[in-house]
Amino acid sequence: MALAIQTITFAQQYTNSWLHPAPKKADQPLKLGVLSSAQINAAAAIHPAESHPDILLYGIASRDNATAKSQARKYRFMKSYGSYEELISDPAIDIVYISVPNGLHFEWASKALDAGKHVLLEKPFTSNAAEAKRLVECAERSGKILEEAFHWQFHPAAHRFREILEDEKHGKIIRTRAIMTSTPEIPAGDIRWQYDLAGGSLMDMTYVLSFTRFALKAGVPPKVISAKARPATHDPRVDSAMEATLLFKTQTMYDVHSTIYTDMKRGWAMGIVPRFWELPSIEVETEKSTIYFYNAMMPHIYHYIGITDKASGRTKYEKCYSGGPQWKERGKPHWSTYRYQLEAFIDKVRGREPVHWVTHGESVAQMETIDDVYRKSELPLRPTSTLAM
Structure with a gap:
């Protein structure tokens, strides 16, 4: 019933976005770019970002410009892009969340890292271990944060x-x-x-x-x-x-x-x-x-x-x-696994020690x-x- 619980999560995240108003954003929040118009984006990145004070929904990209514009209007992104290349080339973006098909993970994560972006990459990390090792080399070379989004662990x-x-x-x-x-x-x-x-x-x-x-x-x-x-x-x-x-x-x-x-x-x-x-x-x-x-x-x-x-x-x-034993006083009962994950990811990007991390x-x-x-x-x-x- 994996599809069912994903659907429930989407509904729950949407409801929580209404029940729990978005906090005031920090003076200079990190700017998030979402690469793809995948269905998972709302639950995994968009609604969690709405509720985090230190991240801004800046841009979303699709290979179809009309789709990108539609998604930007729906979720109130500041910008839309008609190609993935255009998004990762935008110097304003700090973090890229990548939810393209598995076989494209290496390509777009490596390109985003090379463009100086921090990357939160959907699971599975890559298509195979050879790609995984090369992607890690790319992250280490870039000096940017790269994490596989095993949200449940957070x-x-x-x-x-x-x-x-x-x-x-x-x-x-x-x-x-x-x-x-x-x-x-x-x-x-x-x-x-x-x-x-x-x-x-x-x-x-x-x-x-x-x-x-x-x-x-x-x-x-x-x-x-x-x-x-x-x-x-x-x-x-x-x-x-x-x-x-x-x-x-x-x-x-x-x-x-x-x-x-x-x-x-x-x-x-x-x-x-x-x-x-x-x-x-x-x-x-x-x-x-x-x-x-x-x-x-x-x-x-x-x-x-x-x-x-x-x-x-x-x-x-x-x-x-x-x-719990790691978050202690941090977090809220209505937070999803994705929201906890984003909390740790932003801590890491800001140079703070995250509560949990996927190395x-x-x-x-x-x-x-x-x-x-x-x-x-x-x-x-x-x-x-x-x-x-």
Whole structure:
């Protein structure tokens, strides 16, 4: 039900923009440029920027000038651009949020960095690990901030989840299982089905690996034990679904078996009922407990962390919409994962220490893991941009 919770987020963000008036902007706020007219922009960048005092909705670009002008009017941007090149060439823009198709991430993120812009880049970071490494080199050369937008990691619920896992009373982690599916299916013709644009369920639903690696504080797994793809009927290079088991090694050097499952065409229960309950989630079994983070992807809408004691069978539930072990007194209960993410991103750009951060190393490790799963499944890696060669 990934599409459903995204729709709910859009509605929630729109409502919050009315219920919680925008604050007065700083004297010299950072100017934001949005690259593309993707549907996710409103929830992921526009409404969060409206509610942040130190960022201004400055410009939005589309490859169609009329679309760009329409989006600028709708969301009250100061400028619109009929090409991506025009936006990144504007010296007034400080930050570029990039939500183009996966296969174009490297091209436009590298060009924005070369133009002297800070970049908040939608996941997945790039098409593959080779591009990821080249993009990191580009960021380091430019001296600008580059971050992969794994927004869920910035929410207080994610921090409380990790805090629970680190509590010694639960014992060592034994295994994990993460799942993300779409029912109804991702529509035919959507860019997520296009191999040349780095489509596929593992690419689009890369959250399952993010959940897993976050829980384990792990890098690249030493081994992908198994990986089985369900190829798309229109193109066998594209994974309609992917199930894999990976062997991770924790920071304290013990092994954990982790299963991930992604599905862009999830069948309905009994063929008639959409699996509306099947939200992106992760279950972690430890020596003494089973810890389940329900709706880890969009915890601002609704979530719970269920902690089941294996000896007694009793389960207690926790929720965390603000504060938590990292944000403490900062943040508000109505803030979305994207708003928390923007708070950290602006802190980083302004030279302050962010509460949480997705490092370059973590993004490269994420893409290396995706590549390893594709290899094990015997599907080809997503194609590398000629600009990265």
